[in-house]
Amino acid sequence: MNSADRNFFAYLDEMNIVTILLPHSYHHGISTTFYMAADSDKTPLVIVEKTEIEEHFKYICQFEGEISFGKLYWIFDEYGGKTDLQIGAVIRTEQFDEKFYYEGNDLGVTFQAGQTCFKLWAPTATGVKLKLRPSGNGYSEIIKMRREEYGVWSVSLHRELEFFQYSFLVLVNQEWREAVDPYAKAVTANGEQGVIVLLEKTARPRLGIPPLENPVDAIIYETHIRDFTIHPQSGVKHKGLYLGAGEMDTKGPDGDATGLSYVKDLGITHIEFLPLNDFAGVDELNPAKQYNWGYNPLHFHAPEGSYATNPSDPYSRINELKKLIDQIHSQGLGVIIDVVFNHVYIREQSSFEKIVPGYYFRHNDIGLPSNGTGVGNDIASERRMVRKFIVDCVRYWLEEYRVNGFRFDLMGILDVTTMNEVRKNCDSLAKGILIIGEGWNLNTPLPAAQKAIIANQAKIPEIGQFNDKFRDIIKGSTFNLFDKGYAIGNEHLVDAAIEVITGSIGFTKKSTRVFNTPQQSVNYVECHDNHTLWDKLNGCYSETDPAIRKKYHRLATAIVLLSQGIPFLHSGQEFFRTKQGDGNSYRSPDVINQLDWERKSKYKENVEYIKGLIKIRQEYSCFRMRTAEEICAHIQALSFPAPVAGCYYQLPKEEVVLVINPSTKTQMITLPEGEWGVLANHQFAKTTAKDFIKEPQYLVEPISLNVLLKK
Template identity: 70%
Template sequence: MNSNERNFLAYLDEIDIITILLPLSYHQGLSSTFSITDESQKSRAIQIIQKQQIENNNKYICKLEEEISFGHPYWILDEHGGKTDLQIGAVIRTDIFDERFYYDGNDLGVSCRDNQTQFKIWAPTATQVKLKLRQPKNSFSEIIKMRREEKGVWSSVVNADLELYQYTFLVLVNQEWQESVDPYAVAVTANGEHGVIVKLEKTYREKPVLPPCENPVDAIIYETHIRDFTIHPNSGAEHKGLFLGAGEINTKGKDGQLTGLSYVKDLGITHIEFLPFNDFAGVDELDPHKEYNWGYNPIHFNVPEGSYATNPSDPYARIMELKQLIDSIHSQGIRVIMDVVYNHLYIRETSSFEKIVPGYYFRHNELGFPANGTGVGNDIASERKMVKKFILDSIRFWMEEYHIDGFRFDLMGILDSETMMDVRKTCDSIQQGTLIIGEGWNLNTPLPIEKKAIIRNQSKLPDIGQFNDKFRDCIKGNTFYLYDKGYVLGNEHYHDAAIETIAGSIGFVKKESGLFTNPSQSVNYVECHDNHTMWDKLVSCLPDLDHQFHIKYHRLATGLVLVSQGIPFLHSGQEFFRTKRGDGNSYKSPDHINQLDWDRKHQYIENVHYIKGMIQIRKQLTCFRLKSAEEIRAHIQILPLQNPLIGFCLQNQGNEFREVLLLINPLRSKQPIQIPEGKWRLLANDKKAGIYSNEFISSKELVLEPVCLTILAKK
């Protein structure tokens, strides 16, 4: 039966419930009996338990006496002699389906060894599955029928070494054939049109031992984009915009000073976070300079993006070159965080997930339509067993195969907290200290709020960091209102919120008002790839202000990121006042908007030295990276300064300084204050920062410079 010839429709919506829609134009939409038959032609009556009219159909809810056998076709017959195929409906989103077809094997996808190649795909609702093989050097195709096994897995074994063969799956569901790339593919052709069989053991290398990072608050994250990082004409990189370019060391700009990876090491960064580098849509891999994209359009989750490779048509090139990049970063003692986008697919209808098991991998609302909490047309249903399994398998793959050290979860609030904690356990089982951070925004997806991986549920996510939008908005001003001015711009209404967020957002002043349980859950930032850069916001908010004050405000905001309790997060180029020329959403803007401008680093080298000094201070003084809420309350006191000034006295442990003062003046005028007695070493003011200062202050009265962060320390 052709799906286009259906006179009426029938869906299996629960294990024992069938929904039948009879158009009013078909025998007036009326029938008093229905029966079900299979390939054996044996017919059984089904019981009508409810009937109602919906738009142009009569809807019949019917009950099965015997469950159907998945993987086989069935037909529904009516009393008029009409016949339609039984389609798989909402049953796939029931708990009983999830339990019955959960497959816990670790062999989905393809494995090629010892002159034998095995293929496995999970397609429980399919009635037929075929493997389509293409030889590497011509377009000749071979079709092989696959065998259905337990738990809805289909398999095929070919007694040959099929390295570099291309492959896809042909899947028959609801009488429609779909051709799909393997969701577990680890290599693909250019633009991801076909999976490719490779032997990853050929690319194996040992993971080096990296410097210890005992707690997430010891990390200093630097977010960048593979292409942005080196595409600038004066980046000094040979392989501009590519994996290999991002991994080049000792590159230099036109001033002869460090750029790229060696510059990041010199700055003092511990973790580089790259925007997505798994295979994504939006850039033609065969002509990558025509288009630009951040990479939040995931296609193949376990394949490196081809537009960053020297030869996207060579399946091994992107694998080897990404591994070389990661190895190069590790050689500098820096860890790699991968930005992962498990919350959605680029286009639901054309995704491998939807073609192979239609309707299973995505959330649907109460009306049966795809949910759209992500804003891109689909939400991944992470709470379903095989969706969670895919995410965990993927995380394990990136850690074990590519030696990834941490993950940043895009729109983590779409995912459920149980899955995120299973991610945490999976990472810990492979490498203790793996950094996991995510965007815990509460998005409108049909998942009970108590199950969402959001800031509100942080107590269920104790070892996962979350981007602290409260920190971001109170320090610089609301990110979605360009002209809103935050605490650093002198807005005294943010004074109390600033105290709270600088102290780790753990309920420092009022315990019950804490956003997080521990500071390691708070990712502190004022700028990231999203929205306007801090510099562009400042210039827009304060267009008539002297340029030096723009510098001061920016320096104060970035300085606060580095001395606040929690995990500091910097956007690449933030230290030299990165601008995107006012573009607040540059996800597909051209290189001249998105590139990291290495000439600007030379132009604002004084600020680079300042931020480098602030990083030194954070690394040397344990009081700026306390590990628990209890430590924060025990070691930090608020000084009695007049609003909007803020002063903290911090007890330091572990080096020559016993006591540290953090003093903040967001006003454009000098402010005299009283400080505790003692001989204080000046570590930072509005002009310089560093742990090795030789300037001392002994007076009880100190004048804070305008728009300034001051750090004093004494033995």
């Protein structure tokens, strides 16, 4: 029934409530009786409220009995006029969620006893059909699906269907829509159709890595599949692709390592990739023409095709991504993937909205989609089948691709119950899986107490969060290019710096506490978002000698690596990565986003210094304490003339002093009693001490971090 044919509109807004809108132009918007009919059954509607809104009268009506979802209902008025009953806000009720929650693990395509089984959760649909097409240009076949319990539709076929393309045709509110399976494991180029593949054909021997003893033992290195190797001098054959990111023994023009071999040598423990599930923004058949970070999710279970050698072959992206992950594992490194469960690319075009309109997204008080993400839609993670989808998807990436962690984009949109379910599922499958996320408090219609945000860190204790307090105190505000943090010259932040260096656990005073344990604090001064640290320094110190800017940069990065918590580096940070001042390069060209391997050669000395700091962190457990109690018991803040900050670490097997001087002047300090060997200063960073200091006085060079080990 077209909207033009309807005299009025009717919506099922609760399990027993129908809302009817009669326009003034239709019998002046007045009717004293309504009833509902399906087949030969007639149910009277009781008007409980009538109000006038704009050009309509709105009737809230109640009825006895139960609606049979999957059946078409008609609403009649006293004049014999009729309209179809559309599915309205009922889908956002707790009763709907309870009635249609499906526990099965067989949504999408599964294989059983020679059959290919298709299942789709579409409780509000009155009809669902499977559309099948052989690969190539064969004719499509349309097959009716059968409605089962909990709103699941299914069909099983005794046929060999490998490489067949498929989609679902869904009839909701008398409108047919075509949608790709939300559980599709493989897709055609640009994600236009799902593809049936036999995943056992992509199976590889397991190459796991030993699990971390504690998240604070991780050192995360964030990069992007394409950025990592696309530079002309990367020495990589398959530039910008999964295979390229996994190539070993590649060299730049100076003969030194690039790519994965370089990262292994750097000493980090985990590579974190920006989204690599199927996303919009890059034409997979012409990937060189466009660039995108990947925060436009289309299909959550299928890998992105623009990183594959052949995006038209559904196996290419699966096999090549698995090979990449295995290559990284072979080097003893873990893989963290950036997952974007907070929104979809375009709500109206998403499979979620086509299959169960209105269910998967949050709506505000007036029924419009909310926009806490800033991209037009917020995923309603608190709904049971949305939560199930997220947990199922995480489980799939763990089991099928054997990743070692997840970074949740805009995690503050999601709810704490969902995040704890994710954590619980990960723990049931493997040890040492890292989960970190952006716990920003965004304007989405979810009660504050339910949001997976930093303020609720105690409710999600096993999940790390990006510490924006650390970032802003050490570097300065991300949103004000000229605001300076402690490490780049703000001498008023000594106490605040000590607080974040000791894990943001309330070390200096309880009121400053952000987290209960150091493993919750992901410490960083730079990531893919916003200006790189080098570009910020160019803004803050445009007239200053570049050598001074390098010192500030080195100091800020050093503080990240030696603070309590989980250190996080942006790829290229160790060689002063620049994006030429571009503060939002999500679709800027390769020349802006690429990892510049020539720059790595140019600043080799700084790379070596960062490598030394990484080794110091890994060698000395005082920089990787497990609990707030341990930190408070074994660290003492040293009293030095401002702006010098100092910490004294006293453990049974090691005594270490950390001294930071962010000023441009040399500072004289008095060390605790004893003989001290220098592990790191303004020139070098090593795990064995040299230059032993026997006198209590120590000269701290300008803009430097110093690590001293007691003999």
